[in-house]
Each structure stands twice: as C-alpha cells, then as structure tokens.
Amino acid sequence: MLPGVGAKGAQRMVYRLLARDRDAGIRLASLLEACMREVGECENCRTYCETKRCPICTDVRRDTSALCVVEGPSDLLAIERSAGYKGRYFVLHGHLSPLDRVGPEDLAIPKMLDDINEREVREVILATSSTAEGEATAWYIARALINAPHEVRVSRIAQGIPLGGELEYTDDGTISHALMGRTEMRS
Amino acid sequence: MLPGVGAKGAQRMVYRLLARDRDAGIRLASLLEACMREVGECENCRTYCETKRCPICTDVRRDTSALCVVEGPSDLLAIERSAGYKGRYFVLHGHLSPLDRVGPEDLAIPKMLDDINEREVREVILATSSTAEGEATAWYIARALINAPHEVRVSRIAQGIPLGGELEYTDDGTISHALMGRTEMRS
Structure with missing residues (x-):
C-alpha cells in the first residue's frame, strides 16, 4: 500500500x-x-500546511511576480532545497491524464489562471516532471496563458533533468541548473 | 530510525x-x-503474541519433543512459511554478543535449558543465523546441552543458507532444504 x-x-x-x-x-x-x-492545503498555493496559508505564501521576502508550477508538494520541497528560486509556487497535486479522467479542473488550473491574472504574475515557470503527462500539463498551461490580459513570460525548466525522471528524486544541483537554464515557451 | x-x-x-x-x-x-x-511475548517460547501463550505453543498437533531455536520472531515466521517443521520454537530475541554485553541471560538461555530438561525435549534444532554471532550462539547452546540429564539430539540447520546471510530474507525452498539437511552437532 x-x-x-x-x-x-x-x-x-x-x-x-x-x-x-x-x-x-x-x-x-x-x-x-x-x-x-x-494537515490541510494552503488556500493560495495548495501545498500541504497546517495553517490557512503556507509559510512561503506569507513570506514577504518572496518574489510575488514569479510563480513556479509543480505537480506535488514534494517537488516544491525539492526545489526549495536547491535554493535557486525565490518566487512563489502553485501545486497541481497531479498532472493532466485523460485516461484517468484527470482534467484541468481537478488540478485547479482555472483557479491558478485567475490568480495569475489578478495578481499580475509576470513569469510562470512550469516545473512539472519531464514525463509525457508532465510535458502535456506544461503545454496546456502555456497555451492557456497566451490569452492572459497582461504580458506573462512562460518558461519550462531545462531538460537537464533526465528524461522520464521524476523531479522529486533529482539531486539539488541538477534542479538548480535546470531552473537557471529555463527556456521560454512558445506554442 | x-x-x-x-x-x-x-x-x-x-x-x-x-x-x-x-x-x-x-x-x-x-x-x-x-x-x-x-503485543507481548509468549511466556513459553517468547515469540510476539497478544495472549499469554502463542498459537503454536497451544497447538496440540505440534510435536513437543522437538524445539527449534531462532534469533527472532521473524525467523520463526520464515520457518513456518517453509512448512517443513512441525515442532515448537524458542525465540532468543538476539544472539550472544560480548561486545554489546549480550550474555546468555539476556537471551533467556538458562530458562530455555530448564524447559528442555523439564519437558524432556529430545531434539533441539539450532536455527540461528549463519553469521559469526549466530554460529557462536548455536555452539554455546550445543555445549550447554551436553550436560542435559536426558539424551538430547542437537542439530544445526544445514549451511544451504548463504554464508553471512540472515534467515529472515532466505527463500522458503532454501529454508526447507536447510531444515531437512540438518547435521548433528558434536562439540
């Protein structure tokens, strides 16, 4: 189990x-x-926490103009450990998977898009896993952001992460490099 | 942990x-x-159980003339799974280890020797692990049984088990063969 x-x-x-x-x-x-x-979910970024909002969302030193989108709370922790990112996060709790009937609503993607527009987030970093489902989820979000009312830079963490690998088990140095080498996404 | x-x-x-x-x-x-x-220990064989005596010690179909000595409750379960043995058990909860100050009393060996004499057990199968400590523990018990007031056959499970390996992780077939090929112990 x-x-x-x-x-x-x-x-x-x-x-x-x-x-x-x-x-x-x-x-x-x-x-x-x-x-x-x-343990519940942060009402803002959906990571696990015991308060209404998680310590990262309430930390005034974090850059609110950047949003990093991850599949799970363990991916968020992995990126935090790499210490190369100072923005905020959004946790999808999964990835798009039509066969398992997991659609955008199940991942709260519409809520996230609203937040991005309301808070005028200027950069969205898509840090879903480099699996087929993770890639598809990243592309879905990138396409949805084309129509944002303000300009949003959308990037995907670099493919320094081994293909097919899961973010959770990648070493900190590789994650750090993947964040630095992120490339702009155009669909 | x-x-x-x-x-x-x-x-x-x-x-x-x-x-x-x-x-x-x-x-x-x-x-x-x-x-x-x-969960406590069976007052008879010392394996883990929630009653005063474990199901094996209270099972009248088990052969009371044979006693199999093992290091831990998981070794007992491994032998039961191999289904080649119908006698009773004694669980030492460890092995002799002078460096860690584990002596015969810590393993309840004196109590076990008393039981063997009282109940006139005719065969003792030493099924401690084939590590240095397991071997030493088996030899210690074999020597102590030389002076038993009635005749006791003392055997050691065969070295079919890989040297240095632990009983708990041996496959059932190997355990079965090791039990069948047991050799009499003379000190």
Missing part, C-alpha cells in the same frame, strides 16, 4: 519497534494520526 | 497517505499504537 514497503519490510519495521522502542512506535502513531487529521 | 526508511522515503509515504487516503493513515496509526501497547 505504501510506496516502497512490502510485507517483509513492514514486518521488519514493526518488529524493530516492538523489540527496541515501543514508546517511539506510540509517538509515531500519534504523529501520524495528527498529521492525517490536521 | 526504521530499517530501510530514509527521510525521502518517509516523506513519500506520508504524502501518499495525505493525497490518497487519510482514513487509511488514521487506521494505520491506530493499529500501530494498539500493536505497540498490546
């Missing part, structure tokens, strides 16, 4: 806790429950 | 639960807590 955990791995974890530290197991259980109940 | 789980893996698991099934996360937390609080 959980990624990377099979029956033997799960058994090994529980036995380790039973043998060495039951209190840690109880703390883990209580943290997990609190996490499931209390 | 948990075996095989790093920071990225843990984050990936929590994000999967947050995104797809928070109820499952809450159920997992509650099961984990119940497990930490309620």
Whole structure:
C-alpha cells in the first residue's frame, strides 16, 4: 500500500519497534494520526500546511511576480532545497491524464489562471516532471496563458533533468541548473 | 530510525497517505499504537503474541519433543512459511554478543535449558543465523546441552543458507532444504 514497503519490510519495521522502542512506535502513531487529521492545503498555493496559508505564501521576502508550477508538494520541497528560486509556487497535486479522467479542473488550473491574472504574475515557470503527462500539463498551461490580459513570460525548466525522471528524486544541483537554464515557451 | 526508511522515503509515504487516503493513515496509526501497547511475548517460547501463550505453543498437533531455536520472531515466521517443521520454537530475541554485553541471560538461555530438561525435549534444532554471532550462539547452546540429564539430539540447520546471510530474507525452498539437511552437532 505504501510506496516502497512490502510485507517483509513492514514486518521488519514493526518488529524493530516492538523489540527496541515501543514508546517511539506510540509517538509515531500519534504523529501520524495528527498529521492525517490536521494537515490541510494552503488556500493560495495548495501545498500541504497546517495553517490557512503556507509559510512561503506569507513570506514577504518572496518574489510575488514569479510563480513556479509543480505537480506535488514534494517537488516544491525539492526545489526549495536547491535554493535557486525565490518566487512563489502553485501545486497541481497531479498532472493532466485523460485516461484517468484527470482534467484541468481537478488540478485547479482555472483557479491558478485567475490568480495569475489578478495578481499580475509576470513569469510562470512550469516545473512539472519531464514525463509525457508532465510535458502535456506544461503545454496546456502555456497555451492557456497566451490569452492572459497582461504580458506573462512562460518558461519550462531545462531538460537537464533526465528524461522520464521524476523531479522529486533529482539531486539539488541538477534542479538548480535546470531552473537557471529555463527556456521560454512558445506554442 | 526504521530499517530501510530514509527521510525521502518517509516523506513519500506520508504524502501518499495525505493525497490518497487519510482514513487509511488514521487506521494505520491506530493499529500501530494498539500493536505497540498490546503485543507481548509468549511466556513459553517468547515469540510476539497478544495472549499469554502463542498459537503454536497451544497447538496440540505440534510435536513437543522437538524445539527449534531462532534469533527472532521473524525467523520463526520464515520457518513456518517453509512448512517443513512441525515442532515448537524458542525465540532468543538476539544472539550472544560480548561486545554489546549480550550474555546468555539476556537471551533467556538458562530458562530455555530448564524447559528442555523439564519437558524432556529430545531434539533441539539450532536455527540461528549463519553469521559469526549466530554460529557462536548455536555452539554455546550445543555445549550447554551436553550436560542435559536426558539424551538430547542437537542439530544445526544445514549451511544451504548463504554464508553471512540472515534467515529472515532466505527463500522458503532454501529454508526447507536447510531444515531437512540438518547435521548433528558434536562439540
């Protein structure tokens, strides 16, 4: 059920806790429950947080004219770790996938486009994964932004990231370079 | 902290639960807590169980004249899965390790020797891992059984298990063969 955990791995974890530290197991259980109940989504960028707005959206030092669009909260953290970006984010929580019936509304893309127009965001960096679905999602957003009432520069992070790879598992240096080498998108 | 789980893996698991099934996360937390609080050790064989005695020790169809000594509850389960053994078990919860100050008393070996004498166990199968510590533990128990008041056949599971390997991760067929090919131990 959980990624990377099979029956033997799960058994090994529980036995380790039973043998060495039951209190840690109880703390883990209580943290997990609190996490499931209390973690919500930032009303602005949709990343996971326990407040109405996340620390990045409320940070006045962040550049509000740039918006980086990612597929998931873990991609946001990966970019933050690379420390090469000082703008804001928008988390899609997925990518366009017609076969799974995931359309623009499921990813809150219309809300994001409204926000971009209202706040007059000047640059949108599309940092979806370099998979087929990630590319399609980036192109969809780029096309939608052609009709924006003000000028928006739309860029795609560079293909320094290995083709078919997922952003979450890319090393920080590669992410940093991919952000710097971003190329303007024209459709 | 948990075996095989790093920071990225843990984050990936929590994000999967947050995104797809928070109820499952809450159920997992509650099961984990119940497990930490309620799972004890069988007063007879010391494996994990939620009752005073485990299902194997209370199963009248098991051969009480044979005792299989293992390092941990997961080794017991691995042997049960191989379905080649119908006797009982004793779980040491570790192996002799003088450097870590783990002596025979920490593994309840004196209690086990008393049980073997009281219940007139006729065969003891030493199924500790084929690591240096597992071998030393097996030899220690074999030597201690020389002085048993009744005759005890002491055997060691065959070295069909890869040298240096841990029992828990051996495939069922190899475990089955190792049990069948067990050789008598003389010290």
